[in-house]
Amino acid sequence: MNAIIATPPTGGSIHIAISTAWHSISLRELYERAGRVAAYLVALGTDSGDRIGILSSNRLEWVLLDLAALRLGVETAGLEPGKFEPTSELLARYDLKVLFTDTPVDLPGILAISDIENHSDSARSEVWPPVSYAPEDITTIKFTSGSTGVPKGLAATAGSIDSSVTAIQQMFDHGPGDNLLVFLPLSLLQQRYWIYSALAYGHDVTLCTYTSVFAVMASVRPTVVMGVPAFFEAARREIEQSAAEIDTDSADEALRAAANELFGGCIRYLWTGSAPAGSALLDFYASVGLAIFEGYGLNETCIVAKNSPGAARAGSVGRVLSGKTVLIDSEGIVRVRSEYPVSHRYLYAEPGASDRVFRGDNTVITGDVGYLDSDGYLYILGRADDTIVLDNGRKIVVRAIEERLVGVGTTITECVVFCRAQTELVAVASSDRLPADRDAVAAQLAAANLGAHRDERISRVVVADEPFSIGNGLLTSQYKPRRQRIYTRFEAGLTNPEEGIHAC
Structure with missing residues (x-):
């Protein structure tokens, strides 16, 4: 953190593409504007050690506030829209000196984030005494995406x-000529890593929102796009639809052309994580000439492992990063020890929550089941909580079953498998083709069950009445299915053996 706030960068730009229109400013100008926003925070009475809240969708002012706080030694609390509401109770709960939001509200201590740019455009230059961060100093409060x-x-x-950004830089060597696309919410700390990386290493960064990302990629032409598997599944469908309209004798050439058009034609690599990516998805991007690398990490650990150029292995989430050590316990649970831990406990959590996850030796119990191969590649099999024990005593890891169902067809685009009375596997499936083609769903189910162990066969599929999405609350902001919400919403179909579509 000290490197990015000590001196202004000499190169690179940030591109703001919140809609189809976009504009750019140099990273040096971004740095100087952040200094002027820091002056505004001081005028509001904010001092080192205080905490400010930011509750807003992605925009330039979000970045300016975050960098200004870093310049002052002020903590930020990144609050996700939709999960939090701007209220006086929120200010008190998280001890916020002030809250900036894009939601119109007239309450003491809550300010419009749109006003920030007015305080950053002044011609005067602000010079601040250097703030130095020790490794254990807190810079921000981030929040889990639990359902x-x-x-x-x-x-x-x-x-x-610092440890995570440095380790990733060693693997991918971002620099001038690179343009990293950020579209997931900045309330997710990892998305801010790429702003910090740009300031440290002089590459470009583009900021947009997940609702505008497909509209802007072709014009901003990123070299690196980082997204969760559900995003890349959606992009795959866009590519396939566009390819069908290209007049060529070669289907492969049409897919490659459509992929290049969608992503802007300058991709160096794609990055995916936060949720498992199936082999069919990874194989698709390889087939259209776009390198895609899967990784693994948690809020509690930051990035743990990553596939990278020259060091990628199919089915794994990559080699463990420097500064991290992965330990597998007797139950197959993955534990991560960090040289520089994110934290040693949860804040604002129920009693006992921290004890279940954090250990005193800088180790986090992830709750994931996995193993390391002889070359140090990490494989994640699924969540221990999502391991089903059947009435015959057999343990079933549902992740592999879910990936198989999605991977053998195109009608079911996402699914969550549940076990009814420990005897029957039933999937709730999401399809972007509504009403879903029942014959196609049945055929996809039959293909998934073909060759599977009898205990791992899905007996029927309950098709959701709308695709899983962030908007309807069935996906988290990182596009992970909210299993409990999905179960509650479709419980009637899951528990009624007459409901759903059976394999043909």
């Missing part, structure tokens, strides 16, 4: 951020 209850907070340390 139930009040989100747990994590006080992220400067050392954990």
